[in-house]
Amino acid sequence: xxxxxxxGGGISGLCSAYYLVKEGYSVTVLDQGDITTGxxxxxxxxxxxxxxxxxxxxxxxxQGFKWMLNSSSPFYIKPRLDFDFLKWALxxxxxxTKNNVEKSIPVLKELNLKSQLLxxxxxxxLDFNFHYEKKGVLMAYSDSNKEEEHEIAERAVKxxxxxxxxxxxxxxxxxxxFSDKVIGAVHYKCDxxxxxxxxxxxxxxxxxxNGVRLLTNQKVEDFTVKNDKITSVKTECxxxxxxxxxxxxxxxxxTLAKKINLNIPIQGGKGYSMDVYRLTGITIPTILVDAKVxxxxxxxxxxxxxxxxxxxxxxxxxxxxxxxLANAVKTYYKDIEINEQEKGxxxxxxxxxxxxxxxxxxxxxxxxxxxxxxxxxxxxxxxGPITGQLVTELIGNKKSSVNLKPLAPxxxx
Numbered sequence: 001x002x003x004x005x006x007x008g009g010g011i012s013g014l015c016s017a018y019y020l021v022k023e024g025y026s027v028t029v030l031d032q033g034d035i036t037t038g039x040x041x042x043x044x045x046x047x048x049x050x051x052x053x054x055x056x057x058x059x060x061x062x063q064g065f066k067w068m069l070n071s072s073s074p075f076y077i078k079p080r081l082d083f084d085f086l087k088w089a090l091x092x093x094x095x096x097t098k099n100n101v102e103k104s105i106p107v108l109k110e111l112n113l114k115s116q117l118l119x120x121x122x123x124x125x126l127d128f129n130f131h132y133e134k135k136g137v138l139m140a141y142s143d144s145n146k147e148e149e150h151e152i153a154e155r156a157v158k159x160x161x162x163x164x165x166x167x168x169x170x171x172x173x174x175x176x177x178f179s180d181k182v183i184g185a186v187h188y189k190c191d192x193x194x195x196x197x198x199x200x201x202x203x204x205x206x207x208x209x210n211g212v213r214l215l216t217n218q219k220v221e222d223f224t225v226k227n228d229k230i231t232s233v234k235t236e237c238x239x240x241x242x243x244x245x246x247x248x249x250x251x252x253x254x255t256l257a258k259k260i261n262l263n264i265p266i267q268g269g270k271g272y273s274m275d276v277y278r279l280t281g282i283t284i285p286t287i288l289v290d291a292k293v294x295x296x297x298x299x300x301x302x303x304x305x306x307x308x309x310x311x312x313x314x315x316x317x318x319x320x321x322x323x324x325l326a327n328a329v330k331t332y333y334k335d336i337e338i339n340e341q342e343k344g345x346x347x348x349x350x351x352x353x354x355x356x357x358x359x360x361x362x363x364x365x366x367x368x369x370x371x372x373x374x375x376x377x378x379x380x381x382x383x384g385p386i387t388g389q390l391v392t393e394l395i396g397n398k399k400s401s402v403n404l405k406p407l408a409p410x411x412x413x
Contacts, residue, residue, distance in 0.1 A: 001024065001025065001026045002025055002026065002243045002244065002395075003025065003026040003027075003028070003241075003242040003243050003244070004020055004025050004026070004027050004028070004242055004243065004244045004245070004246060004395060005028045005029075005030065005233055005240050005241075005242040005244075005245050005246070006020075006027065006028070006029045006030070006245075006246040006248055007030050007220050007233060007245070007246065007247050007248065007249050007256065008029075008030075008031060008246075008247070008248035008249040008250060008252075008253075008374075009029050009030075009031030009033070009035040009214065009216070010038060010039065010040040010248065010250050010380070011040040011196075011200070011380055011381055011384035011387075012248040012250075012373045012374065012376065012380065012383075012384055012387045012388065013029055013031070013246070013248040013249075013373075014029065014040075014200065014203050014204065014207065014384075014388075015203075015384040015385050015387060015388030015389075016246055016248060016373060016387065016388040016391040016392065017029050017207050017212050017388070018122075018203065018206075018207065018385075018388055019385075019388040019389050019391070019392035020388075020391070020392050020395065021207065021210050021211060021212050022392075023392055023396060025244075025395070026211070027207075027211075027212045027213070028212070028213040028215065028240060028242070029207075029212060029213065029214050029215065030215050030218040030220060030233065030235065030240065031214070031215070031216050031217075031218065032217070032218065032219040032220070032252070033216065033217065034216040034217060035200070035204060035214065035216055037315075037347070037349070038250070038315075038349045038350070039250065039271065039349030039350055039351050039352075039380060040196060040200055040349070040380070040381065040384075041196055041197045041200055041349070042196070042197070042271070042273035042303075042305065042347050042348070042349045043196050043271070043273070043305065043349065043351075043380070043381045044193075044273075044285070044294035044295075044296050044303065044305045044306075044381075045193050045194045045195055045196045045285075045296050045298060045303070045381060046137060046191060046192075046193050046285060046294065046296070046381065046382060047112070047115065047116045047119060047191060047192045047193065047194070047381070047382045048112055048137065048188075048191050048379065048382050049109060049112040049113045049116060049161055049188075049190045049191060050137060050139075050156060050161060050163075050188035050190060050191050051108065051112065051378065051379055051382070052104075052105045052108045052109040052112070052155075052156070052159065053101060053104075053105070053108075053152065054095075054100065054101060054104040054108065054356060054357025054358060054377075055308075055353065055357040055377055055378070056092055056095035056096045056097075056100055056355060056356050056357040057096055057100070057101050057357070058096060058097060058098055058101070059096075060075075060096050061092075061093055061096050063075065071318070071320055071321070072320050072321055072323070072324035073324075074291060074292035074293075074306065074307055074308065074324075075292065075307075075308045076307070076308070076309045076310070076311070076321070077309075077310045077311075078309070078310065078311035078312070080311075080312070082312065084254065084265075084267075085267060085310070085312075087265065088265045088266075088267045088355055091265055091355030091356070091412050092355040092356075094355075095355050095356035095357070100356055100357075103406065104356065104357060104358050104406070105155075105159070107358055107402075107403075107406045107407070108357075108358065108379070109159055109161075110402055111359075111379075111383050111386050111402065112379065112382055112383065114386045114401060114402065115382055115383050115384065115385045115386035115387075116192060116382070118385035118386060118389060119132065119192075119194070119384075119385055120132070122385065127206055128202040128203065128205070128206045129202065130194060130195070130198060130199045130202050131194055131195040131198055131199070131298065131299040132192065132193075132194050133192060133193055133194075134189075134191075134192035135192070135193070135283070135284050135285065136162075136187050136188050136189040136190065136191050136192075136284065136285070137187075137188045137191040137193070137284075137285045137286065137287060138166070138171070138175070138185040138186070138187050138188075138284055138285065138286040138287070139152075139153075139185055139186040139187075139188065139287050139289055140171065140175075140178065140182050140184075140185040140286050140287065140288055140289060140332070141182070141183065141184060141185065141186075141289040141290065142181050142182065142183060142289075142290050143183055144290065145289045145290055146183065146184060149186050149289060150165070150186065152186070153165065153186040153188075156188065156190075161188065161190045162188070162189040162190045163186060163187065163188055163189065163190070164186075164187045164189060165184070165185075165186060165187070166184055166185045166186075166187055167183075167184050168182070168183045168184055171184055171185045174284065175281075175282065175283070175284060175286070176281065177280070177281045177282060177333045177334055177335060177336060178332065178333060178334070179331065179332055179333060179334050181331060181332055182288075182332055185286075187284075191285070193285045193296055193297075193298075194298075194381075195298040195299040196381055198298075198299055218235045218238065219235055219236065220233050220234065220235055220249075220256060221234050221235060221236060222234045222259055223245075223259055223260050224239070225260060225367070228366065228367055228368050229367060229368055229369050230245050230260070230367050230369055230370055233245065243369065244369045244370075244371070244395050245367075245369060245370050245371070246370075246371045246372075246373055246391055246395075247264075247370065247371070247372050247373065247374065248372075248373040248374055248387075248391075249374060250266075250268075250350060250351075250352040250374060250380075251266060251267070251268030251313050251350040251351070251352045251353075252313065253266050253352060253360075253372070253374035253375070254266045254267075255313075257372075260366070260367065260370075261366070262364060262366060262409070262410070263410070263412060263413070264360055264372060264374065264375070264409055264410075265354070265355055265412050266352045266353060266354055266360070266374055266375045267310055267352075267353050268310070268312070268313045268350035268351065268352065268353070269308045269309065269310055269350065269351040269352075269353040269377065269378075270307070270308070270309040270310070270311060270314075270315070270348050270349070270350055270351075271305060271306060271307055271308065271309075271348065271349055271350075271351055271378075272305060272306065272307050272317070272318075272321055272322055272325055272346055272347070272348050273303060273304070273305040273346065273347050273348070273349070274303070274304045274305070274322070274325065274326070274338055274342055274343060274345065274346045274347075275298075275301045275302070275303050275304075275342070275345070276301060276302045276303075276304065276338065276342055277300065277301045280297075280302045280336055281335075281336075282295055282297050282302055282336075283297055284297070285297065288306075288328055288329075288332050290328075290332075291306070291324075291325075291328035291331070291332065292306050292307060292308070293305070293306035293307075293325055293328045293329065293332075294306050295329070304325060304326075304329055304338065305325075306325055306328075307321055307324070307325060308351075308378075309321065310353075313350060315347075315348045315349065315350065316348070317346055317347065317348050319343075322343050322346040323343070325338075325346075326338040326343055351376075351377050351378055351380060352374050352375050352376060352377065352380065353375065353377045354375035354376075354377065355412060357377055358375075358406055358407060359373075359374065359375045359376040359377075359379075359383065359387070359407055360372045360373070360374050360375040360407060360408075360409040360411075361373050361387055361390050361391070361404065361407040361409075362394065362404050362407055362408050362409050363394055363409075364409055364410060365410060366410075371391050371394050371395060372409035373387050373388075373390075373391050386401070386402070389401055390402065390404070390407075
C-alpha cells in the first residue's frame with residue numbers, strides 16, 4: 001500500500017486525505033495545531049461559482065492604497081519592511097490586470113462548479129452528514145456600488161450562472177431586516193452554503209474511522225531529500241517517511257517550500273468572524289458589498305465575517321477591526337447589533353492568498369513526489385473537494401479533472 005503524508009489539516013488537507021484513502025492509500029495528516037481553529041473553521045461557508053473574479057483585478061491596487069493607512073478598512077495592508085511580502089506585492093501588482101481577470105474567470109468558475117458538485121456527492125454518499133443548503137448568495141449594495149455589481153452580474157449570466165436582480169422593495173420583502181441604506185441586490189442562486197466548523201469535525205471523525213492518522217501539534221521543521229524525491233518530513237520529535245507528500249499548509253506553505261528551495265509566493269490574508277447564537281431573521285447568505293462583510297445563516301447560529309488584512313502570519317484579533325465589522329452590521333441592518341460578549345469571542349483566520357488570485361495545485365518539477373495544494377484565498381472552503389480530488393489524481397497519475405496548467409505551483413519566478 002502506497003503511503004502519503006499531508007502537511008496541513010485544513011479543508012484542502014482533509015479533503016485530500018478523504019479522496020486518497022478512498023483510493024486505497026495509507027494517509028497521515030500532520031498539523032502544527034490541533035485542527036480546531038483557523039480559516040477552515042471560521043470562514044463564511046460559501047460555495048461560490050459566483051466568485052469568478054480573482055482578487056488581483058484592475059482597481060484593487062488603487063483602492064488598496066486608499067485604505068492602507070486606515071486600519072479599520074475592509075482591505076488593509078499593514079505597512080512593514082518584509083522582503084517576502086514586498087516580492088509577493090510586486091507579483092500581485094503585475095497580476096492585477098484585465099488580462100489576468102479574463103484568463104482566471106473560466107478557471108475559477110470551473111473549479112467552483114465542480115467542487116460544489118463534489119460536496120453534494122459527499123452528502124449523497126452518506127459517508128457522514130453535514131449542513132448544506134442551496135439558497136444562493138445576495139450581493140447587497142447601496143447606491144454607490146449598484147453599477148459595478150450589475151456589470152459583474154451581467155458577466156455571470158454570460159457565463160451561464162443563475163442570477164436574478166432584486167430592487168429595494170423586492171429585497172426588503174425577502175429579507176426585511178435590511179436598513180434603508182441597502183437599495184438592492186444581485187441574487188446568485190447558483191451558490192450554496194454550509195457550516196464549516198461542523199463539517200470539519202465530521203470529516204475528521206470519518207477520516208479517523210477509515211484509518212487516516214491525524215497527528216496534531218506536529219510542526220514540520222525540515223525535509224529529507226534524496227535526488228529528485230522527498231524521503232521524509234521532520235517535526236521536532238519525529239521523522240515521517242512516505243512515498244508521496246502533499247504540502248497543503250495554507251499561509252505557511254511559502255515558508256515550508258523555501259526549506260526545499262521552492263518559490264511558492266503566498267501571503268496570509270487575515271479575516272475575522274463572529275457567531276451570534278440568537279434569532280437574527282437572516283435566512284439567505286448575504287455579502288454587504290460596501291463593507292465587504294459576509295453573513296451566513298448556519299446550523300443553529302448566524303455568522304458575521306469579513307475583511308482582508310495583510311499584516312503577517314499572525315492571528316492577533318484587532319479590536320478596531322472587530323468594531324468595524326460590527327458597525328457595518330449595525331449600519332446595514334435595522335435591528336441587529338452585535339453585543340460586547342459576541343465581539344469578545346471574535347476569532348481570526350488566515351486565508352492563503354496567491355499573487356494572481358488562482359490557487360497552486362500541482363506536482364513540482366523539482367521533486368517528483370511532492371504535490372502542492374494551497375493559495376486558494378477567499379475560495380479555500382469552496383474549493384476543498386476539487387483540490388482533494390485533483391491531488392488524488394496527480395498522485396495516482398490519472399487524467400486530471402481540469403486543466404492544471406493555470407494552477408502550476410512554480411508559475412512565479
